[in-house]
Structures are given as C-alpha cells and as structure tokens.
Amino acid sequence: MLVHRGFSRPAPADTALTIGNFDGVHLGHRALLARLGEVAHARSLLPSALTFEPHPREYFSPEAAPTRLSTLREKLEMIAAEGVRFACVGRFNGALAALSADDFIRRVLIDTLRVRHLIIGDDFRFGADRAGDFAQLAAAGERHGFIVEAMHSVVVDGERVSSSGVRDALDQGELDRAERLLGRPYAIDGRIVHGQKLGRRLGFATANILIKHDRPPLRGVFAVEVKGLGGPGSAPLAGVANLGVRPSADRQTRPLLETHLFDFDRDIYGAHLRVRFLKKLRDEMTFPSLDALRAQIGRDIAAAREFFATGRPADAADAFSTSSHSPTAPLCPPIL
Template sequence: MRVFRGIPEHADAATVLTIGNFDGVHLGHQALLKLLTGKARSLGLPAVVLTFEPHPREYFSPADAPARLASLREKLLLLDAAGVDRTHVCRFDARFATQPAQAFIDDTLVRGLNVRHLFIGDDFCFGARRQGDFAMLQAAGTQHGFTVESMPTLSVAGERVSSSAVRDALAADDLAHAARLLGRPYSIAGRVSHGDKIGRQIGFPTANIQMKHRHPALTGVYAVSVEGLAAQRIAGVANIGVRPTATSNGRARLEAHLFDWTQSCYGAHIRVHFLHKLRAERKFESFDALRAQIALDADTARQWFADNPDRLQA
C-alpha cells in the first residue's frame, strides 16, 4: 500500500474511495473496506482511503478526545492488510475544519482524487459545520460523473459496531466483547525501545513500547501474546499504564515481560495481543513489593495459558 500525506492538486488516475477515521479497523470498517476493494477490482481502479490526522475530535476537544484504539502506523498496517492500494492522510487543522463542503467536493473528491465511486458510512457528514451530507454527494456525483454508496450499519448481536463501542468494552475490561467487535483480540503494536531498566533490575526484563498517546484505551496488567519476534507468538504478562511505582511523569507506557525469552529485542516492531486481564495498575510501597506482585502476576498468567492453550494463537 502506498501512503501519501495530503491530497494532490490534480489526480493522476481515477479512484474508488472511502473516507473515515478507521480507528481500530473494527468489523464495520472491515465490511466497508471489503466493499471498497471489491468495487475497485471490478472497475480496474485503485482502492483508496482518505483518513485524518489528528482525529477530528482531538482537534476540536483535545481534553475530551476519546482514547485512540490504534496509532496512525497501526491503522495503516491494518488498512494494508485489508487490501487497500493507497491511503491519503489528510491533516485535520483549522484550514481543513473551516473548509466549505462544496470546496471539499471540488478540490478533494473531483480534482484531487478523481473519484469514480465513493463509499461512505451512513452517518457521514463533512465540511464546515458538517454541512455536507449524502444527498449533497449524490448531487455532486450526478454533476461530475461519480456514484455514491452508503454503507449500512453493521451489528453484532444487535449492537452497532463502532469504535466507541470497542472503547466502552475495553474500559469495562470486557476483552471478549471488544474482540467480537474487532474480529480479533485487541492489540497494540510498536517498536521496542530502551527503557529505564527497572524491570531488569528487579528480575523481570521487559520489552518497552512508548505509547504515542497519553491516554490508552485500556490500563492494567494482562496475560498477553507477543507477535513479531519468533515464528510463533510468545506468551507473557504486560502492564499498560503510567507505572506509578517507578515514575510520576504520567506518561503511558506498555511493558511486556516475555516468558522463556532471553534474546534482545530492542528495535523490533512487535504486536502485543491482550487476552486476559489480571488486575488493575496500582502503586506499590517499594520495588520489593512490586517484584513480589510481578512474580505473582507471571505465575497467574502462566496458569491461565496452561488452562487456555488455544488462546496463545488467538
């Protein structure tokens, strides 16, 4: 998949397009992307996604913005896996937020991307003050020669599949329900970086992933499987949160202790799959107390994997 920052002034080819934030690329997104790629293949055109960075809600209300389910890199990896040919990442800033709906149609859809078929969600609005809607796009399509198709809401067991529903499930520690909405266990991917080596000092070395955003969608201690270091996933225990015993900077970090793994993994890009919550994150009175609790967490996670051997590859 090719990735572009922004929209070209003039398209070099016609496209089949969809537009959205695609946070988490849940089952509803996947159904939309399947329609997109199928239509693109039938027309012999590239399947193209237009997405935004930052999330519009992060721009309008940064203090109240929802937790991200995926970083931009993770989202792009998931779009690539879904068969998308090109993704345009459009910067959501004051200029874009105040752009009239008609200008978006003219500059982005017609000139910039030369849309021939457009898929949108059933609640899609666009332009300043959300003035653009499905009817406006249909009228523009008649004028400029493209068709517009609305993707109906996808439901699982009577519930609308949405990024908000996934966040709610994770916040409620219902990993199974989040997995049903996503079509896979919730995971976080990132590059392993050097940390402060506290885990190594207390006998539990960890792979450290610096979080891109301050507020993760879930916090606590989990039984996890880690992908990206060996042919098979590696079982482990992970803490995601602000590490109150070790630091007071409030910066979220993901740390995973991998069972029976002794090799260096600095610089590797790994994916941590969250399978079972063990406990909430909390502050301990000493590193000795933290060491004892991590040992208990590791034993509990090992037993969970022994009781659920099929979940290691879930």
C-alpha cells in the same frame, strides 16, 4: 500501499474511494473496505481511502477527544491489509475545517482524489459545520459522473459495531467483547526502548514500549501474545504485560507498555513488536515495598500462564486487599 499526505498531488488513477477515521479498523470498517475492493475490481478502479490526522475531534476539542485505538501507522497498515492500495492522509486543520461541503467535493474528491465510486458509512457528514450529507454527495455524483453508495452498520451480538463501542469494552476490561467488535484481539505496536533496569534486579525483565498517545484505551495487567520476534509465520510468544504511567519518581507521565515474555532471554532493543491483549488480570496497584512488588509480579505471571494453559486464569490480585492500593503504579518501572 501508496500514501499521500495532504491534497497537493492528485491520486495516481481514478479511484473507488471511502472516507473515515478508521480508528481501530473494526468489523464495520472491514466490511466497508471489503465492499470497496469488490467495486474497485469490478470497475477497474484504484481502491483508495481518505483519512485524517489528527482526528477531527482532537482538533475541535482536544480535552474531550476520545482515546485512540490505533496510531496512524497502525491504521494505515491495517487498511492496507484489507486491500486498500492508495491512502490520502488529510491534515485536519482550520483550513480543512472551514472548507464548505461543495468545495470539499470539488477540490478534494474530484480534483485531487479522482473519485469515480464513493462508499461512505451511513452516518457520514462533511464540510464546514458538518453541513454535507449523503443527499448532497449523491447530487454531486450525478453532476460530475461518480457513484455514491452508503454502507449500513454492522451488528454483532445485538451491538452496533463502532470505535466508541470498542473503547468502552477496553475501558471496562471486556477484552472478549472488544475482540468480537474488532474481529481480532486488540493490539498495540511499538519499538522497544531502554528503561531503568530495576526489573532485572527483581528477576523479571520486560520489553518496554513507549505509547505514542497520552491516553491509551485500556490500563492494567494483561495476559498477552507478542509478534515480531521471529521470522514470517512464526508463532507468537506468550507473556504478561502492564500498560500504565511511569512512577512519579521517573518524572514522566507518558504511558508505558511493559511486557515480560515467558522463557525468553534475548537482546531485543530496537525491535518493533505487536502486543495482543487477551485477558485482563487486574488493575494497576501500588506496593509498600520491592518485595511486595516482586511477589505480585510472580502472581501475575502465574495467572497469565494459567490463562494460556486453561483459559481460566486465577485472580492475580486476590492476595491483596483492594483498599490498600491505589490504581496508579505500573507492574514495575521500565527495566530494560
């Protein structure tokens, strides 16, 4: 997929275009992208997407912005997998936010993106103060010779599919619900980094991935599958993972994803992995000693193995009174 950043270069061909943040690329996004592909094929247009970085809500109110479901890299990879061949990443800044709806249509959609067929979600708004709507796009299309089409929402089990719904499911630990809305298990990609190696002394080495954003949409201990350590088509590896912040002794607050792979002992520093979250086992905990931590990690591993064997994991935290722990520490410090 060809990617342009900004609006300084025109698209390489006339486009069938969709616009959105595409956070998580859930089933609603995928339905829209499937329709985009149909239109592009029928009209011999380039299937294209316009997205923004940062998310507009991160620009206007960073403290209240939603957690991200996917990084820009993950998002671009997922929309490419849905058939998009050209993506434009618009930097969302003051200049773009101040652009009037009419100027957005003329300068971005027509002059830069060469739109001939535009497909948008049913709640799409654009331009300064979000003044632009479907009616304005349709009128512009009649004047400038492009078609505008609105996609209706996708509903799964009575719930409208949305990025906010996925975030809520992940925050509540409802990974089955998140998977139904996404059409796949929720996953995080990243590169393995070095850590403190404490886990090796505890007997549970982990692959550690720094999370690019400060607020991941889920936290806790999970049964996971990992892709990226075999050749194309290789089976995923099973494991248990903690997603949370580093201990205060490490003097960092960036969240860390730590994954212990079952029956695995290879040097994989620098590898790029995809970790798929299948079942939440428990929240994060603090422990009175390294021995208590070691024992709990053993229970987490047993619970995850039981999940993969039967689909009915034991309660990994049932040996501890919840009143004696605070949900602040990860499974173990970064240890590779």
